[in-house]
Structures are given as C-alpha cells and as structure tokens.
Amino acid sequence: MTEIFLYTLLITAMASFIGYELISKIPQTLHTPLMSGSNAISGITLIAGILIYPNVVDDILLKTIVLIGVSFATMNIVGGFSVTGRILEMFKKND
C-alpha cells in the first residue's frame, strides 16, 4: 500500500463522515432540494470523462461512449443545480 493510497482512504473516510454529520443536521423542509442538489453533485463523474477523453479520441466506439457519459453527467449537473436553485429561490423569498 503506497502512502498516497492510504491518504486517499483516509480522505474517503473523512469525507463520508463529514457528509453524514452535516446532512443529518439538514431540516426536513429542505430535504427535496437536498436530494436534487446532492444528485447534481453526483454528476461529478464528468471530471472522469474529461480526464480520459484525450486518451480515447482515436477509438470511435470508446469516444462515443465517453461522450454519452459526458452528456449524461452534464445534464445531471446543470439540470440538477438549476432545479435546486429554483426550489431554494422559493425558500429565500420568505426572508
């Protein structure tokens, strides 16, 4: 096990813990936007698509598949954040 792998494990554990702690504190009122917002974050796979795309441009099949992934992830991110924003705007008005 390399040091970097151990650090990665540690970061994973800490991130899960932080997620658990913070999300437990979010009130019921905000659970719908929480769901749509965290959903948007899961589109982060786009990053993986960006990272591997340059390696596959010569293989038309793989390229297409990466593009499908990129497209899905982008819709997920943009649509998710945008609808979350729409919802939260409603809650903001009340202030």
Place this chain on the structure above:
Amino acid sequence: MTEIFLYTLLITAMASFIGYELISKIPQTLHTPLMSGSNAISGITLIAGILIYPNVVDDILLKTIVLIGVSFATMNIVGGFSVTGRILEMFKKND
C-alpha cells in the same frame, strides 16, 4: 507542490472542520473533561519524538533534548487521559 503535500493539506482542512463541528456539539457539562482530554491528545508530539530518536542517538545533546520532549509528551498523554477518565467516571455513575 507534490500530490502528497496537497493531500496532506486537504486532510488538515478536513480534520480541523471535523474537530470544529464535533466539538461545537459537546455540552457545557463536559467542557472540563473535554479540555483535559484534548490536552492529552496534544501530547501526540510523542510520535515525532519516537520517529526522530533513532537519528540522534549519537549526539548526546540532541538525544537529551528529544528525551525531555518525550518525557513531557508522555506525562501530558498519560496524566491527561488518566485525569479525564477520573472525571468522566463521575459522570458515568449517574446513569
């Protein structure tokens, strides 16, 4: 900046954040043992002493200084945890 250094920074930030979140939730009743307990943890410098001791055994001055550090840290750790345990025992009795 190497990757490992960046990871270290990230871990530092996450640990500070976790510390802040968790400690904010500790009730006033337990602030005294919290102080003595976290104090004990700060004796963790003992680890640094253990790590560098083998490199300095030939230099009597440096060796002595490390030993002083090790001694201080050990007292801090053992004494701190032990008095914290004593205090918390009192709170446990109440259950």
Place this chain on the structure above:
Amino acid sequence: MTESLYLISAVLFILALKLFSRPSTAFRANNLAIGGMVLAIISAFNLKFADYDGVFYLVILVSAGLGVVVSNRVQMTQMPELVGIFNGLGGGASGAIAYVELSNSTLVLSDFSVAIFSMTVGVFTFSGSLIAVAKLRGKLNSFNATVINILSGVLLGGVIALLITKIDYSTEYIIILSLLLGISRVVLIGGADMPVVIAFLNSLSGIAAMAAGFIVNSIILIIAGALVGASGIILTLLMCSAMNRTIYQVLKGGFGTTKINNEYAKDPISTSAEDIAIQLSYAESVVIVPGYGMAVAQAQSAVKELTNTLKSKNIGVKFAIHPVAGRMPGHMNVLLAEVDIDYEDMFTLEDINSEFSATDVVLVIGANDVVNPLARTDEDSPIYGMPILDVDMAKQVVVIKRSMSPGYAGIANPLFIEENTKMLFADAKEGLENIVKSFELV
C-alpha cells in the same frame, strides 16, 4: 497548478453542505456547490483545452442546454420523477466511463475490480432509476414477486459466474446483466416506495462516482461521491424510520400488495364546502395537514388562498408536515414554499403532535396514511408503529379527498368515520376553492 484547484473545490462542497442546513442560507449553499463544480471542471481540464475537439464541447453545451430547459419547465409536483431521471443519468455516466476504463488494458487488478464495481453500480442505478420513474408515473404495476425474485437471483448468479470464469471479454455481459438487475429489482417494489428507492439509488450513484474517482485517480470525485453517498443513505434511512420499516423490508418489495379487509363499520359524515367555511370561521386555531392528494390536485395555490382568508379573520393557521407525506421527503414543504407559505409556519411531526388536542379544526387535504390512527392502535396493520400525525386528538377534523378509497398502504382509515370527523368528497383543488368562495358569503 490548476490541478490543485480541486482542494478549493472540496472545501466549497463541504461548506455548501454546511450552509444547506438553514432555508435562509441554502440558496447560497447551492451557489457554492456550483462554484465547487466549476472549479473541479477547470481543474480537470488543467488548461489543456486544446486537447478536446469540437464534438466534445458541443456535447457539453447541448446537454447543459437540455438540463436548463428541463429543469425550468418541470412542475414542482413532478420533482420526484425529475430527481429519478437525473439520478439515472448520473449512474449511466459512471457506468459509461467505467466501461471505457475497462477497455484500457494497462489497468492493474485492483483498479480493474474497482472499475467493474463502478460500472455495475452505475448501470444498475441507470436502469433502476428509469423503472422507478415509470412506476412513479404509474405506468407499471408490480409483477409477481416470487417469479421476479427468482429471476433476479439467476441474473446475479450469472454476473458472478462471468466475473469468475472469463474476466477479459465479459464487460458487455456485465452491463446487460446490471441493466436487467436494476429493472427486475425495482419492478418488485410498490409505486409509493419509489422515493426510498430513488434516494437509495442516489446514494449508489454517489458510490459509483467515488469508485470512478479511484480509477482515474481524482480525489475530488472521491470526496463528492462520498458526500452524495452519505446524503442518499441518510434520506433513505430517514424515510424508512418514518414509515417504521427497515430498508431491507422496503427493497425486498411486495409492500401494499396484500389484500386487507377494508370495509368500514359505519358511514362517514359527509359535509359541504359551505358548512366547512362556517365551521372554520368559528375556529381560533386551524392546522392544515397536506398529503399526496394535494400534489395530485395541484391544490397548493388554493391552500394559500384559504390560508390568507383565515389569517385575514385572525384565525391562526399552521401546517403539520409528516416526514413522508407526499412522494418524496420535503415534498409538501416545497409545494407550500412555491405558493409563498412561510417555512416558519410549517411544523414537523415532533413539534406539532402535542398541539393537536388544543386545536379547534384540523384540515386534512389529500393525506391519508400519515393520519391513520391504526398505526397507533392495530398491531396487525401493515403500518403499525409508524409515527403519525395525531389529528384525531383535535376537537374537529375535516378531510378533503375524492372518495373513501385508501392511500398508498392500501388500508382503511378509521379516522374518516370518527364522530368528530367530517368528509368533503371532492378534488382537493376544487374543494378548497369552493370553501374560499363560501367564505365570501358567510
């Protein structure tokens, strides 16, 4: 240098979750998360924008445009479906990326297994989510549970067998099997359990992204994936505990399919919109309990009108919101917020249950299971033990729904035939509008 932007990105995601804890700061939280995402994307390009061809940018642009259009068109009552669809897309993306990584022959074995894992989970999430959406829309019925259970077992066995015997060319098989597995698993679960399924799949899509992060060696994918994974799991467990069922019971499926004797011992007292208006005008405190029926009838504006009318007459109005009222957690809150009802007037089960006995009139709008007293009294009831809103403790109860038919759990609700309960049989929206109209005449 740009590559290290992901550090800031991670911090932004975490801060976003922290600020999400209050309605007043949640909008800012969303913007922070967007900032984190943008930074992560920039960090991934690492200034090598020229390595990408026009098609790539075109795909991103068109997909982003599609995302914006869909998210702006969708009605708030359709949020469960929308989240389900986006979730499927997220899973599908992880599946696709993992597939491509698998074709990279230089993978070491540990990365190889992580990629297989990511692909399986991603594809499973994809197909499962789409079925969940179809079910939410009421386009599918539950199949025979046993047959499909056996089928899923066989499929799962097949995946494992392929994994063990023939690693090299089995990726396509695994994809197909994962797809089938997602379909067959979710198809078994009753329509109204879909929110739990979607939250669970959301968690899985986070985990798939996390796994993808291990393969392409990107810490920000891992962190974001872990955060989403935690979020999904918490929401799943929360819904389960609000229904007093275990996650296993929900995902096993078959709930709501058993037939129960649902005959009522006597007839309910039915009432008219005019009578309700009179009854309400004599009340000092009113609690409104919205349920799935309010969403179906799109009655939230009518609720707002009634609230305004009551408040103008100095009648106190509060909203009691059960954690699983409607079809996703927080569903009712969003619908009410949409029509500008203050979130300070919305109360959770724990906060309001002790107040019902001091309430003059409780108005139940298209809610059913969440106010069913059998959950407290009948040990044989499928919902026994589920925490409910104790509206039957109030002085008077008025229920607006179209018929005596049961809610999702498929069981009769003795609240409807209690002495202090009156029923208004109507579509929620029409019924409320009629009540408001009657007020003008009172």
Place this chain on the structure above:
Amino acid sequence: MTESLYLISAVLFILALKLFSRPSTAFRANNLAIGGMVLAIISAFNLKFADYDGVFYLVILVSAGLGVVVSNRVQMTQMPELVGIFNGLGGGASGAIAYVELSNSTLVLSDFSVAIFSMTVGVFTFSGSLIAVAKLRGKLNSFNATVINILSGVLLGGVIALLITKIDYSTEYIIILSLLLGISRVVLIGGADMPVVIAFLNSLSGIAAMAAGFIVNSIILIIAGALVGASGIILTLLMCSAMNRTIYQVLKGGFGTTKINNEYAKDPISTSAEDIAIQLSYAESVVIVPGYGMAVAQAQSAVKELTNTLKSKNIGVKFAIHPVAGRMPGHMNVLLAEVDIDYEDMFTLEDINSEFSATDVVLVIGANDVVNPLARTDEDSPIYGMPILDVDMAKQVVVIKRSMSPGYAGIANPLFIEENTKMLFADAKEGLENIVKSFELV
C-alpha cells in the same frame, strides 16, 4: 504495514470526539482516544523496537508513572492548574522536538520555516502556561501594563530581526525570546482570565503538534493537532462570548485592574443559617447557583448534603450553571458530578433563565459576577452585556459568601442589597453545613 495503523488511529480520535457529546458515552470516548493514541504510538515504532535504547523506555516509563500519580492525586478544584501544567508540557515537547529537527541540516526551506514556527509556538505555550498556572494559584500580580507591552513588542521585533538576518545559528535566541514572550504576554492578563489563556494555549499546543507533523511527515500528528487546535479555539471563543468580551480584549490584558467606585447605597440584609433553613423548608422550588467560592471552600459535599435534605422534604432542587462560573468551563459541573449530583439536574443559562420568576428561593453559593444584574442595566459597567443568570427575578434570594467584597471583575453587585435578597456571611462549606444542621432542628 504497522505504519498504516495511523489510519485507524485517526478514525478512533474522530469517533472519540463524536462520542464525547453525551455524558453517558464520554467515558467510552476517552477510552477510544486512548486506543487511538496507543495505535499511533505502535505505528510510530513500526516494529523497530530494537532501535531504541534502555534510557528511552525508562524515560517513557517514569514519565508515564509520574503522570498517573499526579492525575490521581489532584483535587477536582485544582483542575484548571493541572490542565495548565499538562498544556505547558505538551507545548514544551513540541518545542524540544522542533529544536532537534532544526539541527538537522538536510531540512528544505519550507520544512525549516515550519520547524521554526512549531518551536516558537511550542516554547511560547510552555512558558505562557507555567505563568498562567502561577497566576491561577495567585502567586503573581499584574505588572504595569504599558511597560510590559513595550517589552513584548521589542522581544517580538528581536525574534523577527534574528529570523531575517541570521538564520543559521539563531535557534537558541529564538527559544529564549519565545520563552520571554510567553511570560511577558501572559503576565499582563488578569488572574481570572487565565482559563481563557489556557484554552488558547491549548489550541496553540495543538497547532505546534500539527506543525511538528508536517516536519516529521506524520499525518496522525497533523490530524490530532488539528482536532486539539479546533477544540481550544472553540472553548476560548465560548468563554469570551459568555463574558461578552472579544478574544483580543482578553489577551490584551489589563481587565479587572481599573478601580471603580464600589460603595453600596445601603446595608444588605444579613441572615443566619437557622433562618435560611426555615425559609428553605417553606419553599417548593429551589435553584442553587454555584460559583468560584464553592470551589475555593471545597463545599461540594456540603451542597450534596443540603440537596439530599431538600429532596427528602419533596422540595424541587435544580442547579443553574453559568458558562464561566468558577475558573474553567464546566468547572462547576465537574465538582457537582464529583459528589454524585445528577447532570440532568444541572441547567445551562439558556435553559433556566426563564424559570427564575417561578422559583421560590435561589441559593447563590460563592458566585458573584455571574449573577450581577449590572450586566443587564449599567452600560458603563465593565461586565455590561455579559449574559447573566437572572436570579434577581426569583421570589427570594439567599447569597452565601464571606464578605461584601467583589468577584473577579472587581465591581459591586447590587443584587446583594436588593429587598428580596438575604446574605449569609460565611465560608461556603461551613455555612452550608450549618444550614443542614439547622434543618434537623426545624
């Protein structure tokens, strides 16, 4: 392999902090932290136990023994001093290790600066803590503020100048200057602000450990250091806000030294132990407010006896604990827990303040500033704005202290001359014992 044990160690430390949030699980939390520490130590040895000579193990053994002995002998009232001493040791350890690292010529510049930082902070913590302890014990008075402020400025300037001009052999100078700096800084601060100072120095000792972690490249040092750093900062800020002062105001020093006109407009009503016993026996609800005087008089057992007596007569007893009552946060809670008073009977300021108006008798035992109504009413008072326990709202107040002399803030307390207040001038322990005795006669 053993080297990777620190992963588990980090998880244990974090879990320990999480479990520390409830009195019932805090004992287990301490054991988890001990486990984490042991694992970290094993992980550091990395099975190379033979690389260490007898002296090394002997030092560890003897120091550990000393730690056990001291911690078992110390009285609970001396906890502030003990924490101060241990804190100084922790800082000293970091300072020593950093010094040794600095003599390692292969250090790169960034590590070199981190080592300088760790050494400065560690040594500063060491000397500052020892002064803080001396002050807590009342062995030092505040010096002339201006002179020492100038001196510290010169010292700080010296450190910086040495750092810039002559890096190679300046470490010893830096140590001396850091020592002086710690002394001169802390000496300026009033005795009762020492808890804030100690919490602040605790945070610093964590930060020094963290810095040491960056030098020896040990992630567990960094994590543990960060946790301690956060803990110290939170406690510091908490004490400051409970006193309505900023951390800057506290650390600047000089508080409590200005002379204020402390004459009382009239004489207090003094009472006797017998009268208090009678008064208490007619009460239905009693709230006890402990303060620093209870610790000084070691009166906690007497408090317990009185509580038992009252409870045996079906009189309700609660404890109202101000966040900065006594000489460290949670000080009163520990003393009361020591004599088996249930922590469920201890209430915080926010929880109890609304109850005083419905309380028959409030018994103030050696507390002063934390019940001074001037904090609410007198804008010119040094404690104006500090949240206090509103005991003056209660029907009757009884105060036990030895004289009319002021508390730490050095200001008169008009509570003592209010109409519904009676004073028992006595040592807290004796006074309480007399009250209990009188009860037997009532």
